[in-house]
Amino acid sequence: MKKAKKHTPLAERMRPRSLERFYGQEHLIGQGKILTQLIETDHLVSVIFWGPPGSGKTTLGNILAKHFDYPCLFFSAVLSGIKEVKDVMAKAESHKNLYGQPTVIFIDEMHRFNKAQQGAFLPYVEKGDIILFGSTTENPSFEIIAPLLSRMKVLVLHQLSGETLVRIVKDALTDQENGLGNSGIKLESQAQQMIVDYANGDARRALNTLEISADLAKGSKITIEDVKEALQKRILLYDKKGEEHFNLISALHKSLRNSDTDASLYWLTRMLVAGEDPLYIARRLVRFASEDIGLADPQALAISLRAKEAYDFIGSPEGELALAEAVIYLSAAPKSNRAYVAFSKAKKDVEESPFEPVPLHLRNPVTQLMKDTGYGEGYEYAHDLPFSTTDMETFPERLKGRKYYTPGNLGLERDIKKRIEWWEKTKTQILKQKAGQSKDSEKKRKNKGSKRKLGKK
Numbered sequence: 001m002k003k004a005k006k007h008t009p010l011a012e013r014m015r016p017r018s019l020e021r022f023y024g025q026e027h028l029i030g031q032g033k034i035l036t037q038l039i040e041t042d043h044l045v046s047v048i049f050w051g052p053p054g055s056g057k058t059t060l061g062n063i064l065a066k067h068f069d070y071p072c073l074f075f076s077a078v079l080s081g082i083k084e085v086k087d088v089m090a091k092a093e094s095h096k097n098l099y100g101q102p103t104v105i106f107i108d109e110m111h112r113f114n115k116a117q118q119g120a121f122l123p124y125v126e127k128g129d130i131i132l133f134g135s136t137t138e139n140p141s142f143e144i145i146a147p148l149l150s151r152m153k154v155l156v157l158h159q160l161s162g163e164t165l166v167r168i169v170k171d172a173l174t175d176q177e178n179g180l181g182n183s184g185i186k187l188e189s190q191a192q193q194m195i196v197d198y199a200n201g202d203a204r205r206a207l208n209t210l211e212i213s214a215d216l217a218k219g220s221k222i223t224i225e226d227v228k229e230a231l232q233k234r235i236l237l238y239d240k241k242g243e244e245h246f247n248l249i250s251a252l253h254k255s256l257r258n259s260d261t262d263a264s265l266y267w268l269t270r271m272l273v274a275g276e277d278p279l280y281i282a283r284r285l286v287r288f289a290s291e292d293i294g295l296a297d298p299q300a301l302a303i304s305l306r307a308k309e310a311y312d313f314i315g316s317p318e319g320e321l322a323l324a325e326a327v328i329y330l331s332a333a334p335k336s337n338r339a340y341v342a343f344s345k346a347k348k349d350v351e352e353s354p355f356e357p358v359p360l361h362l363r364n365p366v367t368q369l370m371k372d373t374g375y376g377e378g379y380e381y382a383h384d385l386p387f388s389t390t391d392m393e394t395f396p397e398r399l400k401g402r403k404y405y406t407p408g409n410l411g412l413e414r415d416i417k418k419r420i421e422w423w424e425k426t427k428t429q430i431l432k433q434k435a436g437q438s439k440d441s442e443k444k445r446k447n448k449g450s451k452r453k454l455g456k457k
Contacts, residue, residue: 051157
């Protein structure tokens, strides 16, 4: 038994078995808090524990599940497929029919299940055959199917504070049954701070580092050199497919939008150092140039594309400088989302209204039959006219008069605004001129008609 415990990682040995020994997540645990109330009232519901690595998701699920006298099954979404899910559901249904008890199903890394696998749980949750616990580092809104999500309580866990990690590390040092208490080893304050800083809110990471440092310690005290040796190299908290990936790209995008050059460079560097694909960042910079700068500075799009090509050509680390240059330019450029807004309005009209037929005068009369049926009739060729424009209507009938794009007052858009206003004024003048000519023609026609009548008399 002792041998088995020796080979069990310290983080697993120190996993709390009750809420009293659980540190952190005070918004969920304590008088009047939801987890404490669930236990005190013996009321068990399906729960999703959502939080960063090492924040206590699995531990809280264990504590909650073991408090209730129900059969409990734990399995990992990484290792289980749809066949295993269906087998477990059949057993849970059978147990409910025989004993009237639900089965607690705990799924670690639930976000790794696809929609079909998640959907397999739905009828059993609805019937009460199972109480479903899921842990995830991903935003459930994006990763869990809506019907299942609506039937589960989402509990958000926060990254553990430095103070909480210090308590966890000290407990592990003094615990004689499961921790390092029997070894008599001590921990220098600087070494403790390094472990806490490196852990970045992750209790498992802190305990793993402590355990390796203790094994490396040459005396009865863990020094900062022991911790450095254990760490080898600091690893930033980053998951290319996880929520932190989206958090960091969001921070970069919003810093650029706010024209904060230094913050933009920080978030760019943070992502590159953490191992993000530089071409992914380049694609996002191209998107930003179109969405947030647009026609206020069309050069921003060209520079973003050149940065992407430069990185693609020479790679890391030299190519990363091209991305940094693009970030500096984009952050300093005048901002306008008017093109993006205009495109969104046009897209909404296309999606929400029936497809309008192309007006006949805008259709190209490729064949004689098309010409005979009115294709191209009334079309005016802009280059044949003095100002290279006409007052001809180019919208479908139901959309006449629509306005999507309203230029801003920054950068090149000031000039674009003047150009659009000039075109609109010119078209209005042409329209008035045509109206005047039409009145003159009508007047002449009436005069001719009157002269004919006088002649007959």
